[in-house]
Amino acid sequence: MLAEGQPVDQLTLRAFQRDGYVVVRGMCDASLVEEIRNVAAAHLNPLVGPAEFEAEVGYPGAPAGMDAPGGHTPRRLLHAYARHQAFRAWATGPSVRQHLAALFGGAGVVLSQAHHNCVMTKHPGYSSVTRWHQDIRYWSFDRPELISVWLALGQETETNGALKVVPGSHVMDIDRGRLDRDLFLRSELPANESLLEQAVTVELRAGDVVFFGCRTLHAAGKNLTDEIKLSFVTTYHAADNRPIPDTRSAQYPGVGL
Ligand SMILES: O=C(O)CCC(=O)C(=O)O
Numbered sequence: 001m002l003a004e005g006q007p008v009d010q011l012t013l014r015a016f017q018r019d020g021y022v023v024v025r026g027m028c029d030a031s032l033v034e035e036i037r038n039v040a041a042a043h044l045n046p047l048v049g050p051a052e053f054e055a056e057v058g059y060p061g062a063p064a065g066m067d068a069p070g071g072h073t074p075r076r077l078l079h080a081y082a083r084h085q086a087f088r089a090w091a092t093g094p095s096v097r098q099h100l101a102a103l104f105g106g107a108g109v110v111l112s113q114a115h116h117n118c119v120m121t122k123h124p125g126y127s128s129v130t131r132w133h134q135d136i137r138y139w140s141f142d143r144p145e146l147i148s149v150w151l152a153l154g155q156e157t158e159t160n161g162a163l164k165v166v167p168g169s170h171v172m173d174i175d176r177g178r179l180d181r182d183l184f185l186r187s188e189l190p191a192n193e194s195l196l197e198q199a200v201t202v203e204l205r206a207g208d209v210v211f212f213g214c215r216t217l218h219a220a221g222k223n224l225t226d227e228i229k230l231s232f233v234t235t236y237h238a239a240d241n242r243p244i245p246d247t248r249s250a251q252y253p254g255v256g257l
Contacts, residue, residue, distance in 0.1 A: 020170030070126030
């Protein structure tokens with residue numbers, strides 16, 4: 001049983017509102033981090049599906065196909081919520097609930113089973129670059145107000161492909177022309193180049209958590225080390241912010257916290 005977390009302080013709230021993300025250091029205790037990490041490792045070897053593979057997404061640096069060397073490298077263990085009690089204990093536990101209630105301004109909070117809800121894996125050798133994007137461009141809700149909770153299960157650094165964000169990008173209007181066919185930022189455009197000069201790398205240790213909004217521009221590099229990087233990522237919305245019927249966002253029922 002998890003203890004009730006600490007109340008969310010004003011600095012955390014203000015940082016999230018100003019920057020579109022906030023880091024809460026050491027938010028998940030070491031024993032739960034270890035349990036989640038052990039379950040993730042057991043589900044990676046042998047691989048327990050459903051999974052998304054690097055070769056399927058075809059991002060820069062990914063293996064050219066499932067038959068190419070490294071073609072079976074997983075990128076995400078999908079449907080984490082359904083996989084194990086350890087995932088559920090964190091994703092719906094009191095400290096996540098309290099933080100999200102504060103960040104959403106007190107409304108009831110719902111976990112989306114349709115988005116993220118995964119262990120992100122970055123394997124040595126075959127991981128890829130995730131280019132700059134806003135998650136909301138791929139999601140369908142009444143309002144563009146969702147928050148993802150990224151729990152580091154080990155160290156995350158520039159070298160192993162940590163998350164990068166552009167502070168304040170959640171309130172910027174980014175015209176369609178600044179995005180490519182797949183809705184990634186066109187980094188060659190001068191306006192985007194100067195925006196990306198403001199990017200910061202979110203370096204984390206095991207148990208640290210990043211809360212980031214669905215309009216916050218983010219990206220991540222390859223894992224250049226010889227150790228796997230694992231992060232557990234879940235996404236939430238307020239109960240009155242509903243998925244649009246018949247879209248991917250409405251594919252699975254949400255889980256009220
Ligand atoms: O490659 C990464 O770790 C970032 C993943 C990401 O931004 C996403 O799936 O939306």
